[in-house]
Amino acid sequence: MKIAFTTSDNIHIDAHFGSAKKIDVYEVDQASYSFVTTLKFDGELKEDGNEDKLLPKIEALRDCTIVYVSTIGGTAAARLIKHKITPIKAQSEEQEITDVLTKLVQTLNGNPPPWLRKALQKPRLALDDLDQVDQSEDSRGGFAPSPA
Incomplete structure (x- = not known):
């Protein structure tokens, strides 16, 4: 699973979260990270309640399961949760990634605690699923690569 850190x-x-200029992303599994x-x-990333700045961040985090932040506004947290990304507040700004x-x-x-088990259930689009999507688009008149 991918985990992000502001x-x-x-x-x-x-x-x-709203004013972060950098978000580091890590892949985590049972063996390592x-x-x-x-x-x-x-751009304009001040902590000013301007919600327009959130969309590019939320879109960039779409593959992440969890995002750790020092602080986050209520609207931003709700939008992340709506996109099945769990925001978690760090214990302090000194907490290391x-x-x-x-x-x-x-x-x-x-x-894992219940909240983490729930976060781990976030659906992932597998490569096999992508093939099925491509095939279904072809049957509706889409285009497919020509056979080699």
Whole structure:
């Protein structure tokens, strides 16, 4: 599963969701975690209640199961939840991303709490599903690659 972290320094979970200029994304499973990418945002990102800035972030996080933040507004949290992304507030702005990742791996190897089990049930579109989507589009008059 992919887990995101709002950060200013790529070490700590120290950025407000709405005003975060960077969000680090990691892949986490029962064996380990690995860095995937840093999503970068610019423009007017002040903590001012302007909800228009949320859409690009929510869209960029669509493959994530959880996003850790230092703080988040109620509207932003509700919009994330609506998109099946669970926002979690960090214990402090000094909390390190790697500490959370290590604890997540340990938790996945044990008995995850109900909130994490629910987050893990987020549906994923598998490659086989993509083939089915392509085939169904073809039957409705869409185009398909020509056979080689």
